[in-house]
Amino acid sequence: MPQQILDWQSVQGTPGSMGDNHVRERPGGIGRAGRPAFDLVTSKLMRPLVRPGTVRRRSLVGRLANGDGRRIVSVVAPAGYGKTTLLSQWAERNGQAFAWVSVDEGDNDPKVLLTYVAEALDAVEPVGKRVFDALASAASSVPGSVVPRLGHAFSSMTSPVVLVLDDVHMLHNRECRAALSVLADHVPAGSRLVLSGRAEPPVRLSRMRAGGTLLEIGPSDLSLSAGEAAALLRNAGMALGEDVVAELHRRTEGWPAGLYLAALGLKQGGSLGRTAVSVSGDDRFVSDYVESEFLARIPQRQRAFLTRTAVLERMCEPLCEAVLDLPGATATLAELARSNMLLVPLDRRREWYRYHHLFRDMLLAELHRLEPGLVPILRRRAADWCLHNGLPEEALEYSIAAGDVDTAAGLLGELWLPVYQQGRVATIERWLGWLDDRGGIQGHPMAAVGAACMSAVIGRPVEAERWADAVDRWQRGDAAWPDDPTAEAWAAVLRAVLCRQGAEQMRADADEAVSRFAAQNIVAPAAAFLQGLARVLCGDLEGGDASFADAVSIGERAAAPEVLAEALSERSLVAMARGQWDRAEVLAGQAGAVLRRTGTEDALVCAVQARAALHRGDVPAARQQLVSAQRARHVLTYAQPHVAVQARIELARVHLALADLAGARTLLREIDEVLRRRPGLGTLAGEAQELRAQLADQRSPSLPGASALTDAELRLLPLLTTHLTFGELGEELFISRNTVKTQASSIYRKLGASTRGQAVARARELGLLEG
């Protein structure tokens, strides 16, 4: 997939590598095949330790450990019911391997969530390079590649594992939820998938209930018995009379967090009886409860520390000092860490902590009530500290939370490329969406150029054009266009990618990009590649080949595999055009080898390899390349019209040579659709015309089979593997339910299937789907 345009390694580092930080790191042993693309927050993969003094939940742990072969465990209860503690105790109890992921807001990017899942499983038993390859690619399909590969790896694990996803209620991204549902079907015998959170997990519970594969733990299971409540209070250092314990137990209905907070409050010298409300984790009562039972009783200084640092996702001493603007705050953190169970350590060095989620929610509510004006100021300080301590992504998140549009836009301009290269498209989209809603892209060229380039190469043409229009408006000079030479260079790349003004203008734009990058000493193989393509489109085969040769050598030096593979493919096409087939074969082979190493697919590279295979008479290899191209071609839209048309022309030639008229005609229709929007594609228009004439001469009919699946159908196909309904799929693809139904019927017919399951199975047999 021509994400190669963005396959650009310059002098910049990846966001996580900017600082030395003990929370984010790249795990994995030296020489391990697969690696996560981005730096992981390792504490998310650590099972929280059970603190001494925690009430043992023996019978519940027993139920979990026994399990009766039920593969899915759902633990659903409001905050503070001890869900995490229970699971930790289970993990501690026996020798069974646990893979643990603590889910948070940032996991609403399927590539991020599933990287953590893969990483957690990998620590138990290697899941293989293919899984991490798919995760690291921005253009790989989540339902089409990532989920099937991960599902396969999970289901073929030889040792039993308990995969825990804690706080799954944080997941609202539909792709993430759909992925969990599919993973739930891949739990191998003897293993478990545990989904724990405040709301029902996003899997088909009713079906699992009926099938007897589900073990459910709810609030009534989790609430403490009177005996356990007494143990909790005793362990918290409270010597209370039996009647007081009974009263507390009655009032909290066995809600552990409530009991603990009450105990803390009493410890601070409070007395029982101030509140008559009964609480059991119901949000409406929680903050009242905290206020009356806990916060009102602690010293003002400590109270301010707690509420103000609650703006932090996680904290260390210097960060707390910076946020509070109060030297000496460190002592309070250390003291809290020793005494308070509501502060969770995140690393073994005891540098980073976070508040228990429930506790933080309460503290934040209190802060908003008492000092609402202070909230953005605190967040701004946090952003500032993170920015100066090698945590630019965290800085961006705090800026967003603080509502600092300009700071966020500036950071996004720096971060989009490395984050894109890590495959985290949904994360960038979330940032962009936030900025866009606040008009934050205006005045920040790099953010808009980045948004346009990214949208173009992942196959979202409408967004690409919208962002590109914004870039054009600045460059025409109506708004204040800040002096940003890098953005100028990228804007030229963007114009060449979109090729909205035809081949000649593309050539000028690509030339401009090359010289602008050169002037800044930035290594950008994409610019050389586009220059070569523009020259070929203008009929300059010689000059084109020279630029492609540049792109190849820069691509090799800059370790930019996608641009390297495409440039090699283009050189192969030039050789074919000159009749130098030996050379063409070698170049095509090199291109294929590059992509095999990265585990990605690219329709143009497939097309060139298919042509080479056909020329040497290897029909099976040619067919295989055609199928791979079907998986990859949907990202080639009119947002990169040249590669989109060129790849399809080459593919159609192979279909035609294999007497597959329906397949060739499907491609020709897509070519015509792109040409209708972008008529000025130079020599490609003539090649398309030639193909059209050849197809018109063919009169023998052929029934449309799998090769005639259209672009839209190929986009729908991987989503058929999920449990989403047609209506939900329509929302996902921005089309009506009716259209989904029509496309699905057409897919079934072309695959000779009469059910969704058969269609998916058949597509897998044919290699159109992985898994």
Next chain:
Amino acid sequence: MGQTVRFQETLRRLAIIDERFIEDQARLGLSLAGVSALDPKTAALLQVAASAAIGASAACLEWSTALALAAGASEDEIADVLLAIAPVAGLGRVVAAAPGLAAALGYDIEAALEELDDR
């Protein structure tokens, strides 16, 4: 997925017009190759015309349209079929057929009408 119930399988395959199934089970020759005097594209366009004229279901329209595309007909030619048959088939039939044809061409009329502007 549970056992396949034969009548359900039959109905499903009919509903999506599974060509091989229909040729085998209903012994209907769907191949256009048998029509020798007409080229396949013309024959396929005539099928579209007839489907629209008799008020065939959306699935039938979608199927015959897909066949016409595979036989090399262009989107414009297929849309023009409706114009060509309107005087004989009547406006009602033609209007009723339009959404089905559009769907087969990958054009979402419903969404297009709903959108503020079609770019």
